[in-house]
Every structure is written in C-alpha cells, then in structure tokens.
Amino acid sequence: MTGPREAHWLDQLQEDGYCIIPQLVAEQQIAALDADLEGAFAQAPLGKGDFYGHRTKRFGSLLRRSQVAGDLVLQPLVLSLARAILGSACDRIQLNVAQAIAIHPGEIEQFPHCDQDMWAGRKGDHEYLLNVIWPLTEFTRLNGATRIYPGTHRKPVDNLESLDDPIVAVCKPGDAICFLGSTVHGAGPNQTEDVRRGVVIGYSLGWLKPYENLWLAYPPAVAKEFSPELAELAGYVQHRPNLGNFEGQCPSVLLSDKVPEFPQATDSLRPDQKEAVREFAKTRRGGR
Incomplete structure (x- = not known):
C-alpha cells in the first residue's frame, strides 16, 4: 500500500517515465558524500569510449567509499518507489549500480539511450530498472545536466530523429532525479569551466545480472560491515527459488x-x- 506522498511520485514515474523530487535529503548529507568521494574523483582517470565519454570520470563501489552512499541506497521513499515499480516482476529487488560521475568541461552530449537495453530480455511486460541520480553539484543547462525524454518509456524509439525535445533536469544537491530503465535519457554537454558531479544509484529486478558486479565491489569482508538490509540489496540474499545461493544456502x-x-x-x-x-x-x- 502506498501513502499519498509516494503515490504522487509513483504516478509521475508511470505517466512520464521520470520525476524530480526536490530536497529529498539535506544538502549537508550530499556535501558529506561529495567530501568522502573527493579523493576518488581526483584519482579516477577520464573515461575511454564515445558512450562513457572522453571528458567524464566514472567509478563505482560507492558503498565502501562512503557511509553516506549506503544511506542514500536505503532512502525510504526511493526504496518504496523502486519496490512499487519493480516488485510485480520479482521476489525482491537488488542494487544495480552505485556509481559516481564527473562531467568535465568540454564533454559532449551523451548518446540518448535507455538503460534496460543492457539486458536482452523481452521489453514492455514490466520494468527492469529504476535509476536515481543524486546531484553533488548544481545541475544546469550548461554544465551537463541530465536530459530526459518524457514518454519514451511507453513507445519504442526507432531512431534519434523521432525523439521529441528533452527536459533538462536542472536541480540542486538534495534533489533526486528518478527515471525508469525504459526512459530514454543522456548526460548533456558541459559548456562551462566547472565540473558537474553526481552519483547514480540504480535498483533492478532481483533475478537479473546487475550492471555492477556486486560481489567483487563488496566482498564478504566489506559487506559484513553493512546493515542486514544493505547487505541484502548488495547481493547477500537469495532470490526465491534458490537463485544466487552459496553451497545451497543464503x-x-x-x-x-x-x-x-x-x-x-x-x-x-x-x-x-x-x-x-x-x-x-x-x-x-x-x-x-
């Protein structure tokens, strides 16, 4: 059963394929996460490839880099939305990715895409994924704010020319940009002299192979420090019947x-x- 607040955002997700929830967490919490990741942002190399971007930095394993990242994974409203969107097609949801992204000056617009295309299964019967982008810096029209194409979760996109104009997810630290795995989106170009930083936390059907290899990112020595709920989302649980077991046990x-x-x-x-x-x-x- 959903409450009025959750129902409002759930309706938007189902209708438009995305929603932007303002000030879902305190800006101080996001600032703490940004500070925790400062060293990793400095050390991470720029990407290689036209999709990941040549002027963009990416790194994962956020749950072992910052406790705040784990708090965001467990944010109650987001988790409730993820379970409402995905729960009809799986026994339980899982963490799909926890990744930091920094778009540097001079980066071009990212290829518009929908994230569910990483899986080859039949599309349209259910959702595969819910992504949440948490801005670490302000997202503007000029610095690479995510571009989202409303309604594309409901109709196949044959070519880029058929896309209508996107909305630009202008927002601030503390806001949450939520969108379905079936919604076409992409990072915008960074035409400023500043770096646009954010993290993406995604949730997927519990029986899918996740984007991020969770057991390598969070081996037992790391995951044993997690709360039980966070450890389950990070892969330390079975998906009935018997899927993902270790020696026949959870x-x-x-x-x-x-x-x-x-x-x-x-x-x-x-x-x-x-x-x-x-x-x-x-x-x-x-x-x-």
Missing part, C-alpha cells in the same frame, strides 16, 4: 563470524512452490 552465511566448510543445502522457495513440493513429497513418502 550467501549471507558468508557474513557470519564462522563459515561452515560444508553448509547445509536448504530450500528457499516461494510459498506456492513450497506447498506444491511438500504435497508431492507427501504422496511419494506415503507410497513407499
């Missing part, structure tokens, strides 16, 4: 102080599956 066993050498394989089934298997087993046991 991978959260790897976060315990003592990991058994031979974990006991244990069913992790949906209620309907559990009941069907139980009834089947009863008939076979009774027939012995």
Whole structure:
C-alpha cells in the first residue's frame, strides 16, 4: 500500500517515465558524500569510449567509499518507489549500480539511450530498472545536466530523429532525479569551466545480472560491515527459488563470524512452490 506522498511520485514515474523530487535529503548529507568521494574523483582517470565519454570520470563501489552512499541506497521513499515499480516482476529487488560521475568541461552530449537495453530480455511486460541520480553539484543547462525524454518509456524509439525535445533536469544537491530503465535519457554537454558531479544509484529486478558486479565491489569482508538490509540489496540474499545461493544456502552465511566448510543445502522457495513440493513429497513418502 502506498501513502499519498509516494503515490504522487509513483504516478509521475508511470505517466512520464521520470520525476524530480526536490530536497529529498539535506544538502549537508550530499556535501558529506561529495567530501568522502573527493579523493576518488581526483584519482579516477577520464573515461575511454564515445558512450562513457572522453571528458567524464566514472567509478563505482560507492558503498565502501562512503557511509553516506549506503544511506542514500536505503532512502525510504526511493526504496518504496523502486519496490512499487519493480516488485510485480520479482521476489525482491537488488542494487544495480552505485556509481559516481564527473562531467568535465568540454564533454559532449551523451548518446540518448535507455538503460534496460543492457539486458536482452523481452521489453514492455514490466520494468527492469529504476535509476536515481543524486546531484553533488548544481545541475544546469550548461554544465551537463541530465536530459530526459518524457514518454519514451511507453513507445519504442526507432531512431534519434523521432525523439521529441528533452527536459533538462536542472536541480540542486538534495534533489533526486528518478527515471525508469525504459526512459530514454543522456548526460548533456558541459559548456562551462566547472565540473558537474553526481552519483547514480540504480535498483533492478532481483533475478537479473546487475550492471555492477556486486560481489567483487563488496566482498564478504566489506559487506559484513553493512546493515542486514544493505547487505541484502548488495547481493547477500537469495532470490526465491534458490537463485544466487552459496553451497545451497543464503550467501549471507558468508557474513557470519564462522563459515561452515560444508553448509547445509536448504530450500528457499516461494510459498506456492513450497506447498506444491511438500504435497508431492507427501504422496511419494506415503507410497513407499
């Protein structure tokens, strides 16, 4: 069940393919995240490739770089929206990416795209992804603010010429730019002398291979410091039935102080599956 506030933004997401929620978190929280990432921004190289950009820096693994990044992943309204958008097609959602992006002066406009195209499955039956961009600096028309093409989540785009004019997501630190994986978007060109910085946190269906390899980004020694909810979003949980297990158990066993050498394989089934298997087993046991 959704509350009035969530319902408002959910309606916008479903109608337009995006929404911009003003001042969802305090600017001081975003400033703390920006400070935590300052060293990584300085050390990260500029990208290589016309899609990632030659004047753009990108790096992931944000949950081990800043506790504030974990707080943003768990932001209640965003999580509620992600579960409302994705929950009809999966048992649970997962973190898809937590990435920092810095668009430097001279960068050109990014190729307009929709992020669900990273998966080859059939499109249109359900959403695959919800992305949230958190500006670390002000996003303006001139410094590379994200361009979003409203309504493209509802109609296939055959070529770029068929796109209508985009909206430019002008906003400030503390605002949250939310858009569906089926919505066409792209970073704008940076025509200023300043760097535009932000982070993107994405949530996807729990049975998909995520964009960011979560278990390499957050190995057990790192993830054991997470809260249980954050560890689950970062991949340390099974998606019923039995998907993503470790030795037949929930991978959260790897976060315990003592990991058994031979974990006991244990069913992790949906209620309907559990009941069907139980009834089947009863008939076979009774027939012995």
